[in-house]
Amino acid sequence: MHGTPLGREQRAGLLLPVSRRGTIACLAVLASAATTYAQDANRTLTGMVVDPLGRGVGGVMVAVACEGAVARTVTADNGTFTVDTKGTSACDVIARGDGFEPLRLRVDPAAPVLLHLELARLESRVDVIAPPPERGPTFLQLRDDAVTAFGGDLDSLMNYAVRRAGATASGSSVLVDGLPATLLPPANSIESLTIDEDPFSPRYGGPPLARVEIVTRPPQRGWRLALNAAPLAAGGANPMGGGDRRTRGFQGYAYGPLPPARTSFSASIAVSRDRFAQPFRAVGRDGPINGTVEDRADTVRYSAGLHWGDATQRASVVVSALNASRGSAIPDALTTPDAAAALSIRQRDVRMTHEARTPRVLHRTAARGQITETSRAGDGGAPAIDVVGAFRGGASVDARATERIAVWNAAHVSQATSGRWLAGVSAEGGTFDGRTVSNPFGLFRFSSVGDMLAMSRAATWLRSPPTRRASGRTWSCAAFVQTDLYRTPARHVASGVRVDYQPDAGWTASPRITAQNRWRTWRVHGGAGTFTSAWTADLLAAGRRYAGANAQTIVLDPPLTIATYEDDRVQKSLVTSALDAALRRRRDLIIVAGLERHIGEISIAAAHTWTRGRSLYGWRRLPAPDGWLDRLESNRRRDRHELHIRAGSRWRAQSFTAHYSYVSSYDDTDGPSSFAARYDDLVAEHGRSSDVPAHHVTVVADLVPTRSVRLSILAEWRSRPPFDVITGLDPDRNGLFLDRNGAQRNRGAGPGYRSVDAYGYVPVPLDRIIKRSLTLDVALRAENLLGARNFTTLNGVLGSPLFGQPLGALPGRSVRVSISVRR
Incomplete structure (x- = not known):
């Protein structure tokens, strides 16, 4: 307006x-x-x-x-x-x-x-929340100027929001207008960004892990234009070696009216080019191998949408796409360039939303469909060689691999305008189709460099059929309701239930309850509930993904040739895979209790969260009459306790927020793609959860030196997380090489993390210079100002000459300046 x-x-x-x-x-x-x-x-x-x-x-x-x-x-x-x-x-x-x-x-x-005058905007959205919701210490909501203060850089906005909320980006899930999303809207189209609001709402199925909810702007008749470029970038070198990263980017966004009344359009495009050196550090046949390979990452995102709305209802249809490519993807420093693979990703997303308001009820409906196609192409002209913990080279394990994942979601929610009840239904589903062309020479795996050099000890040769296919299809639906049991200005108790259904899994009810009590400057709150996670199509397809793979234990004679596999001394064993007949959906019980106090502009909050996870997924390689059977099971478990403390204060336009969390988490699985080291001893798998640090500290200071200039200083520190340490041996001759010699899982201490970043934003009105309603936005993003060496993982193979050395690292100190013009 x-x-x-x-x-x-x-x-x-x-x-x-x-x-x-x-x-x-x-x-x-x-x-x-x-x-x-x-x-x-x-x-x-x-x-x-x-x-x-x-x-x-x-x-x-x-x-x-x-x-x-x-x-x-x-x-x-x-x-x-x-x-x-x-x-x-x-x-x-x-x-x-x-x-x-x-x-x-x-x-x-x-x-x-x-x-x-402009038409009234509807402040409602598809992801409804009955006020006042249960809000814990990690709750955060950014709107208006707080969203636009990053010059259209969505990545900077997300990093700032997650750190200011004291959450962790690794476990976060993102919803756009109430539905899950992996392809995010442009930053200029975002009206609000919220983290962890009402985590016990029955609208959600899976457990609440740093849930980020994005609400896009409602239909408007005025013009909005923005052009963003990031031509100035310096630093970002990998601490393990290589030169600076070279990044270039461009973004454009337009929003304007169309001739039909109350109709408007939106369009956006974002292009980025990243050039960097990827280091590798391995030990091969001729000794240490050190070097770098020049890599590139190119990404193009674009979207177009139609929007319609008036004072009582609105609707939108948005089509988005992403094309991304990677020239030489190397998973870690042990992989040499000859084993790398080119990677390309194509995503297509269609999202439709509609909401209508009556005097008593607000109705919201949304639907979304997305197709993701992933392709990997490598060199399959020679045998692939893997020395556990020391070297990966020779050629790629797979010559070519393609995956196509199609998912859809739909939801309808009705909420009383009084906020005392809400009800709705939702459905989701998807298909998975994977096709892999194997390296015809297979993969030779050795326990040590000595085995590879001697050429006379046992090795494992993994050879798959020429073409492998895997497919899966599933769908699920749910109905949910939430209502107030007791509500006064000081006290509020709300309860809800969600009922999920999925073929082959049946019906599951998940009750939830929240309560809070305010007394003067104090607030006591809590909540409890169960959460059910639906099976996905790629999870069900995993039971057939490895079908037909051969694991052969052979004795090698020099020289190493492809003819070796025909030697009479080859002991062949067939590896097949299947889903456990008793496979169940994951269930989590979560109980939260918290205390909060406000004293003027100072607030202090603390909350304890207990999570009891059951029916978690994991693989076991079991003996079979003709070799081995890989079975996906749901008999794993997790117990987690988290204490989260938040302190914040405001003085005029300045604000300060600090978070500290202590986590004690134990489980016996690293996720649905992990194998147990021993098929007959799941007790040994119980240990500290992988990559979960015990201590996490974030400090954010938002400074406003002048009315228009914004400066944010962000500091983050994480303690050393646990990681697994193995011997590199394969006593069971099953090709997994996960032996720990009887030791507990995740007994090692991985690399910690520390960083100090700064985000700056200065809008410069141009109306006095060029007599047009334009604004020049200058945004600064400086990361890792202290130049800390943040490694991502360490070598955990005891028999490797590189044991304890880093295998990957985050970029070093970098500075990026982006300039945008908006109307």
Whole structure:
């Protein structure tokens, strides 16, 4: 919405409404108003109120405040108004009309004024939350200026939000307008970003792990344009070796009206090019191998949408796409360039939303479909060689692999406008189709460099069929309801239940309850509930993904040739895979209790969360009559305790937030793709959860040196997480090489993390320079200012000469400046 004060030089029609008839009417009215103004310049303010099409709007309440005196009037049928004022200085004009956004404008009473109203925006969204929700220490909501203060850089916005909330990005899930999303909207189209609001709502199926909810802007009739470029970047070198990263990017966003009433469009494009050196550090046949390979990552994102809305309902259809490629993907420093693979990803996403408001109920409906195609291409012209913990080279394990995943989601939620109840239904499903062309020479795996050099010890040769296929299909649905059991201004108890159904899994009910009590400056809150995670198509397809793979234990004679596999001493064993007949969906019980206190502008909060996870997934390689059977099971478990403390304060426009969390988490699986080291001893698998640090600290300071300049300082520290240490041997001759010699899982300590970042933002209005309503945004992003060496993982193979050395690292100190122009 915007207003336009008209001076003498503008009466000829420099500012024209959209409608030609409306323009003529406005000019006539303003000409008449100018005559009236000439008669009494100091006592009368005249003007006209128009809608987005330039038509006069009658019945609008107009209030004019001049030098402490307030005068009110109502516009005539043609939108004109006249107000007597008692001052000659600048006045504030406020216009309010049914179905339109309120407008407040500073004007000069010495000139007629033309007020443009915009249609009322619906503050509702598909992801409904019954207020007041259960909000823990990690709750955060960013809106308006806090969202736009990153110059259109979505990555910077997400990093800032997660750190300020004290959450962890690794376990976060993202929802856009109430539905899961992997392809995110452009930053300029985001109205609000919320983290961990009402985590016990029955709208959600899986456990609440740093849930990020993004709400896009409602339909608007005004124009919005933004062009963003990041031509200045320095630093970002890998601490393990290699030069600086070279990053270039461009983003464009447009939003504007279309001829049909209440209809608008949106379009965006983002292009990025990243060039960097990927180091490798291995031990091969001829000794240490060190070097770097030049790699590249190119990404193109684009979207287009149609939007329609009025005061009672709105609808949107948005189509998005992503094309990404990687020239030489190396998983870690042990992989040499000859075993790398080129990677490409294509995503297509269609999202539809609709919401309608009645006096008592708000209805929201959303649907989404997405197709992701992934392709990997490597060199399959030679045998692939893997020395556990020391070397991966020779060629790629697979010559070519493609995966196609199609998912869809739909949801409808109805919420009482009083916020006392909500109910809805949802459904989701997907298909998975994978095809792999194997390296015809297979993979030779050795326990040590000595085995590879001697060429006379046992080795494992893994050879798959020429082509492997795996497919899966599934769907699920749910119904949920939530209502207030007791509600007063100080106390609130709400309860809900969610019922999930999935073929071959049946029905499951998940009850939830939350409560809070306020007393003076204190707030006590808590919640409890169970969560059920639906099977995915790729999980079900995994039972057939490895079908037909051969694991052969052979004795090698020099030289290493492909003919070796025909030797009479080859002992063949077939590896097949299947799903456990008793496979169940994952279930989590979560109980939270917290205490919070506000003292003026200072707030302190603490909460304890206990999570009891059952039916977690994991693989076991079991003996079979003709070799081995890989079976996906759901008999794993997790117990987790987390204490989270938050402290925050505000002083004028400055704010300070600090988070500390202590986590004690134990489980016996690393996820649905992990294998147990011994098929007959799951007890030994129970240990500290992988990659979960015990201590996590974040500190965020938001500074506003001037009214428009924003500066955020972010500091984060994580303790050393546990990771697994193995011997590199294969006593069971099953090809897994996961032996720990009887030791407990995850007994090692991985690399910690520490970083200090700074985000700056300066908007520069250009209207005084080029006489146009444009703003130049300059955004600064400086990461790892102290130059800390943050490694991602360490070598955990005891028999390797590289044991304990880093295998990967995050970029070093880097500075990026982006410049954007918006209207």
